[in-house]
Amino acid sequence: MHCEDAARALYAGETPQGLDVHLSACDECRLLAEDLAQLNGAFARARAEWAPSPAFHVTLPLAPWRRLAIAASLLVIPLAGWAFASIRAPQPIAYDVATLLEPRPATEPSDRELLGALFLEESQ
Amino acid sequence: MTNTIHPISNGKTVQEPELIRRSKGGSREAFGQLVSRYQLPVYRVIRGILGSPSESEDVAQEVFLKAYANLAKFRGESGFFTWLYRIAVNEALRARKRRAFANADALPEVEAPPAAPPEEDAPTLATLEKLLRKLSDEFRSIVVLRDIEGLSYSEIAEALEIPLGTVESRLFRARQELRTLWRKSKEAKNAL
Numbered sequence: 001m002h003c004e005d006a007a008r009a010l011y012a013g014e015t016p017q018g019l020d021v022h023l024s025a026c027d028e029c030r031l032l033a034e035d036l037a038q039l040n041g042a043f044a045r046a047r048a049e050w051a052p053s054p055a056f057h058v059t060l061p062l063a064p065w066r067r068l069a070i071a072a073s074l075l076v077i078p079l080a081g082w083a084f085a086s087i088r089a090p091q092p093i094a095y096d097v098a099t100l101l102e103p104r105p106a107t108e109p110s111d112r113e114l115l116g117a118l119f120l121e122e123s124q
Numbered sequence: 125m126t127n128t129i130h131p132i133s134n135g136k137t138v139q140e141p142e143l144i145r146r147s148k149g150g151s152r153e154a155f156g157q158l159v160s161r162y163q164l165p166v167y168r169v170i171r172g173i174l175g176s177p178s179e180s181e182d183v184a185q186e187v188f189l190k191a192y193a194n195l196a197k198f199r200g201e202s203g204f205f206t207w208l209y210r211i212a213v214n215e216a217l218r219a220r221k222r223r224a225f226a227n228a229d230a231l232p233e234v235e236a237p238p239a240a241p242p243e244e245d246a247p248t249l250a251t252l253e254k255l256l257r258k259l260s261d262e263f264r265s266i267v268v269l270r271d272i273e274g275l276s277y278s279e280i281a282e283a284l285e286i287p288l289g290t291v292e293s294r295l296f297r298a299r300q301e302l303r304t305l306w307r308k309s310k311e312a313k314n315a316l
Contacts, residue, residue: 011299012292034245035303035310041246043271049249050272052167056181058159058188060152 003029010036144204148195155195159188162205165273166212172268173216173261174223175253183219187212202282209275209283213265220261247306255305263298270295 001022006029009016023030062070109117146154166187171180190211191198198207247255256264269275269283280295281288 008296011296011303032303035306036299038246039252039299039302039306040271042249042252045246045249046172046252046272047168047274050168050171051164052181052184053177056163056167056184058156058163058185060155060159060192061189 007032140204141200144195144198144200147192148198155192158204162208163188165205166208168272169209169212169268170216170219172256172272173213173264174220175257179219179223180216183215184212186219187215190215203279206275206279206282209269209273209279210285213269213283217261217265247309251309255302255309258305259298259301262294263301266291266294267298267302271299 001016001018003022003026005016006019006022006026009019010029010033023033140158143154143157147158163184167180167184170183170187171177174180174183187208191208194211198204256267259267265284266280269280270277275283277288277291277295280286280291284291286294
């Protein structure tokens with residue numbers, strides 16, 4: 001086996017017949033084999049150790065129909081509240097007939113009118 | 125890998141094509157099962173390409189959102205995971221370009237890796253990340269898919285949408301370059 005064949009096999013991760021014999025006789029190819037083995041060791045460590053943090057969590061967006069449902073429910077809640085409040089609002093159904101028949105008292109005189117009356121009384 | 129059994133919350137087990145079918149029908153729970161199965165390898169692919177742990181999580185989130193939004197386009201002609209890897213590689217490379225554009229002047233490329241212990245023979249993870257960063261996007265993607273994720277040549281061809289022969293030749297050249305970088309790194313260390 002020539003160095004070129006050995007290198008091709010080593011880079012491809014293959015172990016053809018005669019490779020061991022060549023490596024035992026060729027320092028350059030043996031060095032290549034060692035370097036590649038070291039890199040493979042690092043790859044294996046990366047495979048074992050590279051992991052996302054425990055807090056990592058993929059958050060998926062809501063489906064469009066769910067988003068619509070949520071928007072609709074947000075709209076329904078205030079509407080329902082308003083409808084409920086309007087049902088429960090006190091209705092003035094019991095009238096005091098006497099109060100209604102009695103002449104209504106004149107509206108209270110304003111300050112200006114009171115002052116005017118006082119002034120008239122004083123002057124009289 | 126397409127016939128893997130997955131447990132679901134009601135105690136039954138569902139095969140992956142069924143999970144995909146349910147996800148297409150809008151089942152978030154089914155898609156959640158797919159996410160939990162693939163979030164680790166997807167994260168690793170992104171991490172291998174990007175280097176930054178926190179940024180990799182953000183991109184992984186984007187990958188799954190994109191997959192969820194485009195699930196209808198997945199026709200099952202390729203494996204689900206190779207389809208997912210394709211999205212992951214593309215999104216990671218896009219994020220890398222975005223970052224390079226944004227940080228061209230001032231900031232370093234990634235957050236500083238933790239202090240590495242003295243290296244005896246194999247490269248530490250920090251060194252591996254440094255070596256991977258020196259590779260081109262094409263080389264880094266293929267090395268990550270093959271050497272870290274262990275995908276077959278045909279799976280890589282599917283994921284990267286390149287011919288099988290290109291996978292072989294590109295991987296060969298990528299490993300050659302990586303080894304050269306590793307050798308230089310060791311020699312530089314020995315010279316000190």
